[in-house]
Amino acid sequence: MFSSFCPPVADVLLFLPSCCRCSPLSALLLLMLSSFCPPVAAPASLFCLCPPAASHPSLIFHCPAAALKYTDKHEWVRVEDGVGTVGISKFAQEALGDVVYCGLPDVGTKLSQSDEFGALESVKAASELYSPLTGEVTEVNNALSDNPGLVNKSCYKDGWLIKMTISVPEELDALMDEAAYERYIRSIED
């Protein structure tokens, strides 16, 4: 059974550095499997616990092509094909509590970096959302109208908030990568 789920060793080695960074368990699983033979894609959730690239099967055994970048206000952005998908982090959704309403902008809204673009309501508190980048809103997650709890249950995947164009790609460079964001979280909690 395992022989149909194994990557070439080279791909495993390529994948290990990022996987070790984000999940030692993933790395261990891959090391065990690398002793078997050739490659077929396997369900991402089995091998990689790193959001969000794990949701894309073809990225399982390669470094995530679309890594998350984070703001100091706990929004994340993932850029794929020139479009940024925006959501809030696990830390943020835990600090909010159960989200009962998502106030999101209209498609076509132009945002500058750090502009308020909406609010999430939880425990009778409305918390502002801040745009991680400069761009224009191209899509809003309408699933949140009926199911705002997706922001809590699946903050990196189904609980995404908006998609936007990227007018100033250089702004991404100043955002935190996952390691820097984890350090930032620890500094807040201390």
Place this chain on the structure above:
Amino acid sequence: MSPGCTGDQPQSASTSEGWQDHANLRAFRFSKIKMSLGKTPVSVVNLGRVAYRSALQIQQHYIRQHFDSSNPTPNTLLLCEHSPVYTVGIRPVQYPAEEEQRLKDLGADFFRTNRGGLITFHGPGQLVCYPILNLGCFKKSVRWYVCEIEKTVINMCSKFGIKASTSPDTGVWVGNNKICAIGIHCGRYVTSHGLALNCNTDLSWFENIVPCGIVGKGVTSLSRELGRDVTTEEAAPVLLKAFSEQFNCCLVKADNSCEQTQQTLN
């Protein structure tokens, strides 16, 4: 970084309001308070009876102070009472223009706000408290903050001999009746709006709405629970004492020292 505050200063915009000398004196005073008590100072401002619209503008003033790096002690707690007004939160869909007009025709004002929570009523006999706090001075969690507000009011009710509690619906309850409504806004960790505690409020105003959107439950007040008239003036110092205990902060009335304010509350 503000003296007395271990949290981060919110990203600030510079203003020039002539605060410099006053700010330096307050900075010195509050740094002494912090060293002696280890507590975050919070200024108490009693606005008395104030129009809801004015209270919104005043809150914005104190919110801006948090982003003014020259102000060393921006944490503020506003106390007030309003003339009859219905307010709604960021979910406006349930309260269209027709509903707004119906409530205005009853003689109340109507405001759409940026707070959480659904519809509520504010009016004479209700003690309204707007903490304008930087959560960086306490804990950077809105969920924690709302919980602490609920505990503050429960603590305060217990000082009156009233057994209050929380429920799955945010707010403070005595049985199935809400005695205190809560609705908050938070931006860059700075809070606004707050809580509304019924002291000797005319509760019939609540019959025109479904308070907080919760069908099947009622409202109550300190006066109704105790069977005697309890004014906002009587309730205010009790609420302030409970707040200082729950948030482990040092409340300072304008131009008073922390010690003098604490003695007033004891």
